[in-house]
Amino acid sequence: MFTYAITRKPGVDFADGLTQAGLGKPSYTRITEQHSAYVNALKQRQLQVVELEPLGEHPDAYFVEDPAVVTPDIAVITIPGAPSRQGEGDSLKQCLQQFREIAQIEPPGTVDGGDVLMVENHFFIGVSARTNAHGAHQLGRILERFGYNWTTITVQAGLHFKSDVNYIGNDTLLMTSRYSHVTQLHQFNKIILKDDEAYAANSLWLGDCLFMPQGFPEIKNRVERAGHHVIQLDVSEVRKMDGGLTCLSLRF
Numbered sequence: 535m536f537t538y539a540i541t542r543k544p545g546v547d548f549a550d551g552l553t554q555a556g557l558g559k560p561s562y563t564r565i566t567e568q569h570s571a572y573v574n575a576l577k578q579r580q581l582q583v584v585e586l587e588p589l590g591e592h593p594d595a596y597f598v599e600d601p602a603v604v605t606p607d608i609a610v611i612t613i614p615g616a617p618s619r620q621g622e623g624d625s626l627k628q629c630l631q632q633f634r635e636i637a638q639i640e641p642p643g644t645v646d647g648g649d650v651l652m653v654e655n656h657f658f659i660g661v662s663a664r665t666n667a668h669g670a671h672q673l674g675r676i677l678e679r680f681g682y683n684w685t686t687i688t689v690q691a692g693l694h695f696k697s698d699v700n701y702i703g704n705d706t707l708l709m710t711s712r713y714s715h716v717t718q719l720h721q722f723n724k725i726i727l728k729d730d731e732a733y734a735a736n737s738l739w740l741g742d743c744l745f746m747p748q749g750f751p752e753i754k755n756r757v758e759r760a761g762h763h764v765i766q767l768d769v770s771e772v773r774k775m776d777g778g779l780t781c782l783s784l785r786f
Contacts, residue, residue, distance in 0.1 A: 535740060535741030535742070536581055536740060536741070536785040536786060537581065537582060537786070538581060538582050538583075538584065538633065538785070538786055539576045539581045539582070539583045539584070539783045539784065539785045539786075540583075540584045540586065540598055540626070540629060540630070540783060540784040541569070541572070541573055541576070541583060541584070541585050541586065541596075541598060541782060541783045542585070542586040542587070542588065542589065542595055542596045542598050543566070543569060543585065543586070543587060543588050543596060544562070544565050544566060544569055544588065544596040545588030545589070545590070545593060545595070545596070546562055546588070547588075547593045548560070548562065548565060548588075548593050548594075548596060548775065549562065549593070549775070550593040551593040551594035551775050552594055552616055552618065552619075552775075552776065553774065553775045553776045554693075554776060555773065555774050555775065555776050557773060557774040558774060559774075560771040560774040560775060561771055564770070564771045565771035565772065568767070568768050568769055568770070568771055568772065569596070569772075569782065571767060571768070572745075572767055572769070572779075572782055572783075573585060575745065575765060575767060576783065579740055579742070579743065581740075581785070583783075584629060586598070586625065586629065589622060589625055592618075592619065592621065592622050594616075594618070594619050594622070594775075595619075595622045595625070596782065597648075597777050597781040597782065598626065598781075598782070598783060598784050599647040599648055599780055599781045599782070599783065599784060600612065600614050600619065600622070600646040600647045600648050600664075600781070601614055601619065601622040601623035601626050601647065602623060602626045602627075602630060602647060602784055603645070603647050603650050603673065604630065604634060604784050604785075604786040605634075605652065605677070605680065605682065605786070606786070607634070607635070607680040608634060608635050608636075608637055608676065608677075608679075608680055609630040609631075609633070609634035609635070609636050609637070609786075610636075610637045610638065610639065610645075610673060610676055611623040611624075611626065611627050611630075611636060611637070611638045611639065612638075612639045612644075612645040612646065612647060612669070612673075613639045613640075613641065613643060613644045613645060613669065614644065614645075614646050614664065615644040615645075615646050615662070615663060615664030615665060615666070615669075616646075616664060623638075626784075630784075633786065634786070637676045639669050639672050639673060640672065642666070642668050643666060643668040643669030643670075643671075643672045643673075644664065644665060644666045644668075644669045645659075645664075645665045645669040645670065645672075645673050646662070646664035646665050646694060647784075648664070648693065648694030648695070648696050648697070648780070648781060649661075649662050649664060649665040649670075649689065649694045649695045649696065650665075650673070650695070650696075651695060651696055651699060651700065651701060652701070653701045653707075653722075655681070655682055655683060656682065656683045656684065656685070657673075657674070657677055657682055657683070657684040657685070658684070658685055658686075658687050658695065658699075658718065658719075659673055659674060659684055659685070659686050659687070659695075660686075660687050660688070660689040660694060660695025660696075661686050661687070661688050661689060662689035662693070662694060662695065663689075663693075664693070664694065665689075667686070670686050671686075674686070685718050687716065687718050687719075690712050690713070691712060693776050696736060696778075696780050697735065697736055697778065698710040698712060698713055698732070698735050698736075699713050699719070699735065700735060700736060700737055700738070700739065700780065701739060702725070702737065702739045702744055702757070702762065703739055703741070703762075704723070704761075705721075705722055705723050706722060706723040706724070706725060706760070707719060707722045707723070707724050707725070708725050708727070708734075708735055708737055708753075708757070709724055709725070709726055709727070709735055710726070710727055710729075710732045710735050711726055711727070711728075711729065711732075714726050725753075725756060725757065725760065727750075727753050728752065728753075731750040731752060731753045733747060733750070733773060733778070734746055734747050734750040734753045734754075736778030736779055736780055736781075737757075737779060737780075738779040738780050738783075740785070742763065743762070743763040743764070743765050744757060744762045744763065744764050744765070745765050745767055745779050746764050746765070746766055746767070746779070747766070747767065747768075747769050747773070747778065747779060748766040748767060748768045748769070748770075749766075749768075754766065767779065769782075
């Protein structure tokens with residue numbers, strides 16, 4: 535399904551990044567251990583992982599999913615919605631242009647990759663506090679050039695669309711209850727998480743397995759009964775910084 539993954543190591547200043555989680559101060563030692571385990575898990579799935587160094591003055595830059603959207607045909611460098619994150623895409627552009635043609639979102643558009651969900655040949659683009667309508671439509675028009683369809687969805691709560699909804703293959707979405715009746719998603723099979731396990735909605739499907747955050751046994755069992763091979767990863771420190779499993783890599 536994927537050949538490559540791009541990751542970036544968390545910097546010593548990662549705890550200075552943006553967060554509203556309210557889960558306490560994160561540990562640099564623990565996040566480096568957890569990030570290394572994540573990278574190793576990708577490598578064990580036979581992905582070729584490009585590991586970038588921390589990006590000075592950008593403590594959130596290890597969330598590489600937000601400054602770029604990568605498809606089989608094009609890599610789009612975004613303008614993240616948080617001003618402190620604008621500029622992260624320049625470094626990713628240097629890396630991605632080795633693999634893909636590059637397009638860019640232009641002001642006044644903003645897009646966070648965490649709001650962009652690719653489902654086969656269709657993209658759902660969340661309009662949120664980080665991704666504005668102008669940016670969503672710019673991205674959609676870029677994708678159209680390569681034969682993709684797209685739909686915008688209003689992000690109802692939380693940071694990003696993929697905080698609540700992710701594709702796990704076989705026309706199935708893993709989602710929180712707040713999106714269970716959204717019209718644009720009616721055609722999919724749905725596995726709906728209970729509220730106390732909602733964080734696990736941000737799980738990462740790699741075709742032959744599903745990376746899932748550790749500590750959510752009920753949804754793990756349900757997903758395994760649906761036929762998925764689940765690999766649990768500890769991302770407690772990432773969660774403290776409003777992040778999740780999809781945020782930590784660009785897969786293509």
